[in-house]
Amino acid sequence: METLVREDMMEGGGAASDNRRTIQWSSVFAGALAAGAMSFILIGFGVAVGLGVSSSSPTWRDASAALALLSGLYLIIQAISFGFGGYIAGRTTRPAPAVATIEDDGERRDGLHGLTSWALAVLAGAALLALLGAAAIDRSPMRSSASNTSAAEPLLSYELDKLFRAPRRAPNIDLREARAEAGRILMTSSSHSGISTDDRAYLVQQVAGLTGLQAPDAERRVDALIAASKTAINRARRNSIIVAFSVAAATLIGAAVAWAAAVAGGRHRDGEPLPNWMASSNRFHSNPRAMPVP
Numbered sequence: 001m002e003t004l005v006r007e008d009m010m011e012g013g014g015a016a017s018d019n020r021r022t023i024q025w026s027s028v029f030a031g032a033l034a035a036g037a038m039s040f041i042l043i044g045f046g047v048a049v050g051l052g053v054s055s056s057s058p059t060w061r062d063a064s065a066a067l068a069l070l071s072g073l074y075l076i077i078q079a080i081s082f083g084f085g086g087y088i089a090g091r092t093t094r095p096a097p098a099v100a101t102i103e104d105d106g107e108r109r110d111g112l113h114g115l116t117s118w119a120l121a122v123l124a125g126a127a128l129l130a131l132l133g134a135a136a137i138d139r140s141p142m143r144s145s146a147s148n149t150s151a152a153e154p155l156l157s158y159e160l161d162k163l164f165r166a167p168r169r170a171p172n173i174d175l176r177e178a179r180a181e182a183g184r185i186l187m188t189s190s191s192h193s194g195i196s197t198d199d200r201a202y203l204v205q206q207v208a209g210l211t212g213l214q215a216p217d218a219e220r221r222v223d224a225l226i227a228a229s230k231t232a233i234n235r236a237r238r239n240s241i242i243v244a245f246s247v248a249a250a251t252l253i254g255a256a257v258a259w260a261a262a263v264a265g266g267r268h269r270d271g272e273p274l275p276n277w278m279a280s281s282n283r284f285h286s287n288p289r290a291m292p293v294p
Helices: 002-020 025-053 064-092 105-139 157-163 176-190 197-211 215-270 276-286
Strands: none
Touching: 025 064, 025 105, 025 215, 064 105, 064 215, 105 215, 157 176, 157 215, 176 197, 176 215, 197 215
């Protein structure tokens, strides 16, 4: 009889241990959906703020304080959305079995569910962005006329307009190939060696032939537009670095926030107080003088 009871206890403990280590995907999906929905709502407010501080001018490319403000806002938005999803994942997870070998096993289990929901939300968002980007490229008019356009057209369109600006021009003149070629040359202005002498001379010749300017005026225009193109490319590169760093930092911070929120959600589910590290942090912020005595 004793042997049967011992075997039942061992089997029950094994089942409880397996259940304790099993991820409940329903809670993970619920947390990921909650994070995605909250992120969509908060990003809508962020876009409204961005439209309020942005300009429609093609020369408004400076990062300045506007992009820094939007980057900080993006960090807060992602932290809130991932925290909300992690809390939902931890709150909806079934409690851990009573059998536990480690004191903090339940906390780690809830945090793992929050971290998994964060990973699922990140992968779903990346897949959605990839699909939207592929659809935008496929429908872009640049795809149908790739031989007459270049990657410089969206970035240096205003500079190319100024480069070939002329008071009078014969009708039915197609400048697409000339603009594409000039754009590819101007893109080399941000390289270490800059635009070569031959390319500069060719640009001067093209500008003089298509605009009717005299050689000295064409040279001054080309030199001015080379400097403007270099500045525009450097600004665009700096903006891209800031945005990429903000996205990476927000995603990484979101992992920690999702873990902590899931732990808090699990504690609220079980009717228990917050973990010691959360409670001590709250006590310290509410009363900075309440420092632990060594």
